[in-house]
Amino acid sequence: MRTISRVTAALATTAVLLTTAGPAFAQPIESPTETTTTPFATPNTDDCPFATSPPPAIDLSEVPAPGETVPPPLPVPADAVGGAKLGQCGTVTPDGAPPLPADISATGWVLSDLDSGDVIAAKDPHGRYRPASTIKILLALVALEELDLNTTIIATAEDANTEGSAVGIGKGGVYTNFQLMQGLVMASGNDAAHALAAQLGGDARTVAKMNAEAQ
Numbered sequence: 001m002r003t004i005s006r007v008t009a010a011l012a013t014t015a016v017l018l019t020t021a022g023p024a025f026a027q028p029i030e031s032p033t034e035t036t037t038t039p040f041a042t043p044n045t046d047d048c049p050f051a052t053s054p055p056p057a058i059d060l061s062e063v064p065a066p067g068e069t070v071p072p073p074l075p076v077p078a079d080a081v082g083g084a085k086l087g088q089c090g091t092v093t094p095d096g097a098p099p100l101p102a103d104i105s106a107t108g109w110v111l112s113d114l115d116s117g118d119v120i121a122a123k124d125p126h127g128r129y130r131p132a133s134t135i136k137i138l139l140a141l142v143a144l145e146e147l148d149l150n151t152t153i154i155a156t157a158e159d160a161n162t163e164g165s166a167v168g169i170g171k172g173g174v175y176t177n178f179q180l181m182q183g184l185v186m187a188s189g190n191d192a193a194h195a196l197a198a199q200l201g202g203d204a205r206t207v208a209k210m211n212a213e214a215q
Contacts, residue, residue, distance in 0.1 A: 042123070043107045048089035050127035051076060055107065061164045061190070062130055073128065080126055082119055092122045133165070133188040138210045140185055143196045146209075149178040155195055164190040 049055075052073050057063050064070055080087030091100065100121075108124035119125070155173045160166075167182075167189030169175065175195070183192030197206035 042104055044090075045107060045124040045127060046090040048124075048127070050108070050124065050129065051089065052128060054128045054130050059163060076126075082125065086119060086122060086125050089124045089127065092119075092125065094121070097121065135210070136184050136188060136193060138214060139193055139196065139206065140181060142200065142206065142209045142213055143177070143181065143184075147177050147196065147199055149176065149181065151177050151199075153177070153180070153195060153199065155191075156198070159191050159195040159198070162190045162194040166191045169195060 085092055093100070104123075106123070108127040108129050110122045110125050111120045112118060113120060152174055153176075155169045155171055155175060157171045159169050160171045160173075165188045167184075167187040169183070169189070169191040177196065177199075180192045180195050183189035184196060194203070197203050200206040200209060
């Protein structure tokens with residue numbers, strides 16, 4: 001229950017962030033003649049291509065560093081969590097459901113009711129995928145427990161140049177941990193994650209804390 005209440009608190013904090021003033025982040029300029037199109041067709045997962053291992057890495061952040069070993073995959077349970085229907089690898093929707101939005105590009109996803117936990121719809125729900133942005137919630141839980149949201153930090157070049165998604169932190173910029181949490185949770189900024197992790201003892205120690213929290 002303690003973890004659930006902390007997750008609820010984290011989500012409530014995010015809701016507050018959405019309604020309070022924060023740092024101004026650069027937004028893309030849209031052409032008035034621009035039209036929104038689906039970036040690409042949702043990958044077909046009917047044949048369970050990721051039942052035992054995730055898709056190929058898309059950048060160096062997903063590749064083990066020299067000397068690091070890749071952990072062996074966990075065994076696939078004989079019975080899928082959630083029942084036989086959720087054991088399917090394609091799109092799973094309830095009977096009579098309307099067509100899904102055409103612009104969903106995620107290879108795998110799960111839509112569930114926040115209160116009951118009931119799964120409403122899913123696509124390749126038990127496929128093996130890297131945690132990506134969802135793991136930032138785990139970092140947020142650790143940061144919320146250890147850091148003062150009012151503390152200010154000066155961003156480093158390492159923060160600003162962190163590979164992957166970024167919220168726009170600049171070297172020498174002054175930010176509160178509250179703002180870094182905005183960038184972490186609302187924009188999935190790897191630069192914000194790096195700045196928070198630096199205060200938690202660095203990347204390796206922060207990952208260890210996250211693993212301990214998950215355990």
